[in-house]
Amino acid sequence: CCAALVGGITLLRTVPPPLAVPRGIEVSQVRDVVAAAKHTAANLALVGDKGVLFSDDRKSFLMYGVAGRSWVAMGDPVGPVGARSDLARRFRTLARENGGRALLYLVTPDNLSTYIDMGFSVHKIGETALIPLGAFSLDGGSRKWLRRARKTATEAGCTFSVAPPKEVGAMFRELRDVSNSWLASKRGKEKGFSLGYFDERYLQQCPIAVARRNGRVVAFANLWTGAGEAELSVDLMRYSPDAPAGIMDYLLSEILLWGKDRGYRVFDLGMAPLAGLETDGSAPVWNRLAGLMFRRGHRFYNFEGVRKYKEKFDPIWEGRYMAVPAGMHPTLALADVARLVIGLRRQVPRERQGLARSSQVA
Numbered sequence: 001c002c003a004a005l006v007g008g009i010t011l012l013r014t015v016p017p018p019l020a021v022p023r024g025i026e027v028s029q030v031r032d033v034v035a036a037a038k039h040t041a042a043n044l045a046l047v048g049d050k051g052v053l054f055s056d057d058r059k060s061f062l063m064y065g066v067a068g069r070s071w072v073a074m075g076d077p078v079g080p081v082g083a084r085s086d087l088a089r090r091f092r093t094l095a096r097e098n099g100g101r102a103l104l105y106l107v108t109p110d111n112l113s114t115y116i117d118m119g120f121s122v123h124k125i126g127e128t129a130l131i132p133l134g135a136f137s138l139d140g141g142s143r144k145w146l147r148r149a150r151k152t153a154t155e156a157g158c159t160f161s162v163a164p165p166k167e168v169g170a171m172f173r174e175l176r177d178v179s180n181s182w183l184a185s186k187r188g189k190e191k192g193f194s195l196g197y198f199d200e201r202y203l204q205q206c207p208i209a210v211a212r213r214n215g216r217v218v219a220f221a222n223l224w225t226g227a228g229e230a231e232l233s234v235d236l237m238r239y240s241p242d243a244p245a246g247i248m249d250y251l252l253s254e255i256l257l258w259g260k261d262r263g264y265r266v267f268d269l270g271m272a273p274l275a276g277l278e279t280d281g282s283a284p285v286w287n288r289l290a291g292l293m294f295r296r297g298h299r300f301y302n303f304e305g306v307r308k309y310k311e312k313f314d315p316i317w318e319g320r321y322m323a324v325p326a327g328m329h330p331t332l333a334l335a336d337v338a339r340l341v342i343g344l345r346r347q348v349p350r351e352r353q354g355l356a357r358s359s360q361v362a
Contacts, residue, residue, distance in 0.1 A: 027048075029054070030045050030052060031046070031205070032058075033058075033059060033060065035227060037227055038226045038227050038230035039108075039268075040226050040232065041233075042078045043224040044195075046196075047196045048199070048201065049192045049193060050063040050074060051063065051065065051066075055086065059079050059083065060079025060080060061079065061087070062087045062088070063075070063078070066100065067336040067340050068336060069099065069100045070103060070333065070336035070337075071095035071100045071101065071102045072104075072105050073088070073091055073103070073105065074105060074106065075106050075108075076107050076110070077111075084111055084114065085114050088104070088111075088114060101325050102325070103323060103328070104322065104323040105322050106194060106271070106321075107323055108320065112323075115323040119325075119326055120323035120326070121324050123324065123330045124319050124321050125320055127317040127318060128270065128318050128320050129269035129270065129313065129315035129316075130267070130269070130317075130318055131256065131267040131268075131314075131316075132316065133256065133259050133260040133264050133266060134265065136256055142312070149247075149249035149253065150250050152246050153211065153244050153246065153250035157213050158218070159211070159212050160209070160254040161209075161210050161212070162207050163208045163210060164207055168203055168206075169200075169204055172204075175198075178220060178238055178239065181241055182238040182239060182240070183238075185241045191341050191342055192340070192341065193340040193341045194340075194341055195235060195236075195341075196222070198236065206222040206223055207225070208222050209222075209223055209234070209251060211247060211250060211254075217240075218242070218244075219238065219239035219247045220239075221235070221236060221251060221255065222234065222235050224268075225264075229264045230264075231265065232259040232264040232266070232267050233269075234255065237251070269310050271320055272306050322334070
């Protein structure tokens with residue numbers, strides 16, 4: 001979302017080009033790597049709107065999109081630590097062979113030294129809120145707002161459940177009605193690349209958390225799970241306009257309790273864009289520009305509001321970064337990412353979407 005907002009003005013002047021989708025592979029190979037990943041962001045590979053560059057042993061991959069000359073890796077390479085450096089270098093070579101430039105978006109602190117050694121310039125673009133589930137509860141004065149939302153929803157006849165992937169198909173029509181009404185109420189359109197979009201094939205690969213009111217679905221969220229119960233997160237969260245007030249707070253609190261009961265250690269509440277950057281006089285120009293946008297960018301996005309909402313869960317904040325070629329300004333890189341977030345799915349027909357198994361581009 002950070003990239004989409006910073007690059008919004010550029011999007012008014014440019015038309016996102018079609019993504020050159022590489023040759024298809026068996027989706028089961030992607031699922032195997034995702035199933036072994038501890039961090040839930042790996043589930044973005046299941047959406048089907050990105051290319052995938054595999055390691056030779058097919059136990060690791062890097063997912064990416066292409067916007068103009070920019071080849072954008074979505075996050076760090078997924079898989080064993082030992083393969084990440086090689087995948088990042090191969091991806092950079094792949095971009096160069098096709099006349100492009102490689103950059104990596106929303107990467108974690110774990111691999112920054114590798115990208116710096118490769119000559120990338122690293123810039124912080126926000127912080128992700130991580131909630132330790134072992135200590136989470138609805139008790140105490142700071143959780144009064146969640147208890148109130150839960151009471152309101154319960155008194156209105158709402159119930160919570162989690163449907164396994166095999167049951168999603170039977171309820172898909174209800175989910176689609178909720179999603180369509182939510183999009184209409186927000187006057188929004190589906191996005192992609194750094195988040196999923198409403199698609200039957202994608203959603204049938206995830207558990208779905210559902211809030212029902214008198215038996216009818218009024219809100220839902222698809223769940224991302226990490227291997228070994230290391231991490232839990234959500235992607236889409238949508239609700240009907242006629243749902244009870246506070247329905248999303250109710251749904252989120254139930255998901256957190258559900259995850260805690262099943263032994264998940266951390267819940268990834270997602271990023272607060274442009275938050276947590278040093279902005280004093282000695283800070284880099286990018287930090288000061290981002291800080292100004294954070295404080296005064298309400299016309300485009302409520303940056304401070306997002307940070308304050310997530311802060312109410314008492315999370316641990318962890319930085320998220322972007323690695324760009326030396327000399328490339330971060331705002332230009334974010335504009336290219338925005339073209340993928342906003343325009344990719346509309347540019348790539350479903351029959352042309354696929355996952356790369358080689359460095360050859362169609």
